[in-house]
Amino acid sequence: MFKPARQAARTGAVIAEALWAAGVPRDALRLVSLAATSGGDEGAIPAQTGTRSGACPSFGGDEGAIPAQTGTRPEACPTSGGNDDAIPAETGTRSEACPTSGGNDEAIPAQTGTRPRDLGSRLIADPRIERVILTGAYETAERFRRIRPDLPLLAETSGKNAIIVTPSADLDLAAHDVAYSAFGHAGQKCSAASLVVLVGSVADSERFRRQLLDAVGAYRVADPWDESARIGPLIAPAEGKLLRALTTLEPGQSWILEPRQIGDATWTPGIREGVLPGSEFHTTEYFGPVLGIMTAPTLDAAIDIVNAVDYGLTSGLHSLDEREIDRWLARIEAGNAYVNRGITGAIVARQPFGGWKKSSVGPGTKAGGPSYLFALGSWHDADPAGADPVPASNFAATARRILRIADPADRDWIAQALASDEAAYTGEFGRARDVQGMSVEQNALRYVPTPAIVRFEGGREAELLRVVAAAIRVGAPIEVSAVALPSAPLRELLIDSGITLRIEDAARWSTRVAGLAEARIRVIGGSADPIARASNGSPRIAVWAGEVTRAGRIEALPFLREQAVSITAHRFGTPRRYDIP
Numbered sequence: 001m002f003k004p005a006r007q008a009a010r011t012g013a014v015i016a017e018a019l020w021a022a023g024v025p026r027d028a029l030r031l032v033s034l035a036a037t038s039g040g041d042e043g044a045i046p047a048q049t050g051t052r053s054g055a056c057p058s059f060g061g062d063e064g065a066i067p068a069q070t071g072t073r074p075e076a077c078p079t080s081g082g083n084d085d086a087i088p089a090e091t092g093t094r095s096e097a098c099p100t101s102g103g104n105d106e107a108i109p110a111q112t113g114t115r116p117r118d119l120g121s122r123l124i125a126d127p128r129i130e131r132v133i134l135t136g137a138y139e140t141a142e143r144f145r146r147i148r149p150d151l152p153l154l155a156e157t158s159g160k161n162a163i164i165v166t167p168s169a170d171l172d173l174a175a176h177d178v179a180y181s182a183f184g185h186a187g188q189k190c191s192a193a194s195l196v197v198l199v200g201s202v203a204d205s206e207r208f209r210r211q212l213l214d215a216v217g218a219y220r221v222a223d224p225w226d227e228s229a230r231i232g233p234l235i236a237p238a239e240g241k242l243l244r245a246l247t248t249l250e251p252g253q254s255w256i257l258e259p260r261q262i263g264d265a266t267w268t269p270g271i272r273e274g275v276l277p278g279s280e281f282h283t284t285e286y287f288g289p290v291l292g293i294m295t296a297p298t299l300d301a302a303i304d305i306v307n308a309v310d311y312g313l314t315s316g317l318h319s320l321d322e323r324e325i326d327r328w329l330a331r332i333e334a335g336n337a338y339v340n341r342g343i344t345g346a347i348v349a350r351q352p353f354g355g356w357k358k359s360s361v362g363p364g365t366k367a368g369g370p371s372y373l374f375a376l377g378s379w380h381d382a383d384p385a386g387a388d389p390v391p392a393s394n395f396a397a398t399a400r401r402i403l404r405i406a407d408p409a410d411r412d413w414i415a416q417a418l419a420s421d422e423a424a425y426t427g428e429f430g431r432a433r434d435v436q437g438m439s440v441e442q443n444a445l446r447y448v449p450t451p452a453i454v455r456f457e458g459g460r461e462a463e464l465l466r467v468v469a470a471a472i473r474v475g476a477p478i479e480v481s482a483v484a485l486p487s488a489p490l491r492e493l494l495i496d497s498g499i500t501l502r503i504e505d506a507a508r509w510s511t512r513v514a515g516l517a518e519a520r521i522r523v524i525g526g527s528a529d530p531i532a533r534a535s536n537g538s539p540r541i542a543v544w545a546g547e548v549t550r551a552g553r554i555e556a557l558p559f560l561r562e563q564a565v566s567i568t569a570h571r572f573g574t575p576r577r578y579d580i581p
C-alpha cells in the first residue's frame, strides 16, 4: 500500500497534498543551486565565499557590490532552520534537523539535555547567530524579538486571506476555488482562504451558496493514510482561537455548514455567514478549516474590507471583467495576488511567495523569487567588473542633476551607481516579468514602490545622495532624516523631488522611532541597534543598515515591495490574456 511520508503523516497532510508539497523544497533548492553555480560575468556572488567568483544571473547580476564575509550559508541549520525552512513549510511542518525551527518540542536531545524550544530560544539570544529565518505566526516573530530585540529576522508570517467574488465571475469556478483554497490542508496553510467577500448580487446568489456547499461536501474528511481523504486532521487538537472559530458564532453570524469534531484533531469544514467588518472573524487568523462569508455592495467596498486586515499574504479575485481585474490589481494589498484561480499552492519561481504588512518581517524579499538570496548576505561596495566610465549624457535629467551635485571626488562612483540603478530598473524592477511564459496562466512578478525613511547618521554625503538616487529611480515616496544639515544642492534636490527632510539628533530620532507603527528604514553610517532599542524590536520595522554600494539591484530593495500576480489565462481552454501593469 502507498505510505505517506513520515513528515506528511505528522502534519496530517493527505496524500495528494503531501506529494505536491514534497516537490516544493526540491524546486527551491534547485533555484538556489542555479543561483550559486551559473556562470557569466554579471557580478553577484554566493554569500558564503565572499570572493568575486563569477556571475549569478538569478541574483540579478549586480555590478557594484560584493558580499561581506559572513560565512552564513543559506542552508546552515541554526540560521535558516535547515532545508525545511529554506522555503515556507506547509502546515506548520516541524523540522527535526534544526532546533530553531522547533523540532519535537517535548523530546530532549541526549547530547544536550536541553529541550529544543529552550535551545532554540538560547540560539536566538546568542549574538553569534547572524540571522534567523522563521516561517510561523506573527506572534512567534514577536516572541523571537522579545528574546532579542536586535535579531536580524527574515520571517514569513500569518495571513488572513480573502477571495472576492463579483457578479461578473464564473460562479461555479469561483465556488470550486474558494472551497479548495479554504479547506485544502484542512485550512492549515498560511495562504488559505479564510474569508470570501461576495459583491452585489452574488451576496444573494443561491447558486453560489449551493455550489460552494456542493464542492465542500465532496471533500472526504479522513486520516491521511486513507487515499480518498481530501481533508485530514489538524496538526494538533484545536484550542484557543481556533477552537473558538470552530464552535462559537459572533452576533449576527450563522452557520451555513457547521463544523463537527469527528476525531481528536479532526474537524469537518465550517462555513459561517454574516461576518461583519471589524468583527473578530474578519481580522483574526485561525489557521484551520473554517471560512467566513462577508458581503459588499461594490468591488471597491470589498477591497476596503480585505485591505482593512493587518495581514497581506495571499488574496484572490474571481471576475471576468477586465476593468475589475485592473481595479483590484491597482488596490489590493497582498504579496501574492491570484485572479480566477485558487489562492494556495505557490510554485517556486512561478509565484514567488511572501506577504506584505504583518505577513512578513524583515526585508520582505520573496521565497522562491529572484531577490531572496540578497537578504541572506551582507554586501560590500565593489568596482563594477569591466565597467567603463559612464558619460553624463547617458543619463536622464534627474540623474544628471544628481551627478552635478556630487563632490567631484565622488562623481565616477555616483555615475557607476546611477548606471547600475538604470540597469536594475530596466532589467528587473521597472516591469512585471513573467519568467515562465505559460500560455494557460500568466505569472508576473512586479515591484511596487513603497514608503521608506532614509536615516543618515554620518559618513560621505555621496552615500546619502546615492541612496536617495536609488529611491528616486524606482519612484518610492521616501523621507530623509539626518543628524546634520546636508549641503544646499542636496537639500534643493530633496525639495524638488517632494522628499521631506528632518534634522534629528539621536534622541529625537529614537523618540520618533518609538512612535512608528511600521516603517522601512535604510540607515547610512550607523547601525540598526538604536532602532531596535527604540522600537523594542518591533517586527513591523524593517531596517537595512549595510554598507552603501553602487549596486542598484541591492540598493533599491528597501524601496520596493514585491507582488506575485497569477491569472488564469484561458476560459474553458480558450486563451485570454491580460496586460499586467
Ligand SMILES: NC(=O)c1ccc[n+]([C@@H]2O[C@H](COP(=O)([O-])OP(=O)(O)OC[C@H]3O[C@@H](n4cnc5c(N)ncnc54)[C@H](O)[C@@H]3O)[C@@H](O)[C@H]2O)c1
Binding pocket: 088, 089, 090, 091, 092, 093, 094, 095, 099, 100, 101, 102, 103, 116, 117, 118, 120, 121, 135, 136, 137, 138, 140, 143, 156, 157, 158, 159, 189, 190, 191, 285, 287, 313, 353, 354, 355, 359
Ligand atoms: N507566510 C508564510 O510563508 C507561512 C507559511 C507557513 C505558516 N505560516 C504561519 O505559521 C503559523 C502556523 O505555523 P506554526 O504552527 O508552525 O507556527 P508557529 O509560529 O507556532 O511556529 C513556527 C516555528 O517556530 C518554532 N518556535 C516557536 N517558538 C519558539 C521559540 N521560543 N524558540 C524556538 N522556536 C520556536 C516552532 O516550534 C515552529 O517550528 C500560521 O500563523 C501561518 O500563517 C506562514
Ligand SMILES: N[C@@H](CCC=O)C(=O)O
Binding pocket: 088, 089, 090, 091, 092, 188, 189, 190, 191, 343, 344, 345, 346, 347, 353
Ligand atoms: N507556499 C504555500 C504556503 C505556505 C504556507 O503554509 C502556498 O502557496 O500555498
